[in-house]
Amino acid sequence: MSETDLAAYRLTPDLVRSWLVERVADYLRCPAEExxxxxxxxxxxxDSVYAFALCGDIEETLGLTVEPTLLWEADSLAAVAAELVALAGK
Known part of the structure; x- marks a missing residue:
């Protein structure tokens, strides 16, 4: 799913989770299925460098400003996705 496609949809946890999985897989250079x-x-x-890069991707793609600490506090991509959807709904 391209970033422009994501911006066109109402954000749901599943949609954001899939996007996050693709971003992490791209960073790790592995299939998203892994x-x-x-x-x-x-x-x-x-690492922290990637956390900052992912926060930049989140801001650019979702229009949400988040602190890199969200990635460590939320613990999993599913939890990050839920947090991002909640932030988008505010």
């Missing part, structure tokens, strides 16, 4: 949205983010070895 990313478990419910697994702790620490399992993927994502």
């Amino acid at each position: 990313i478990d949205a419910d697994a702790p983010l620490t399992e993927y070895g994502l």
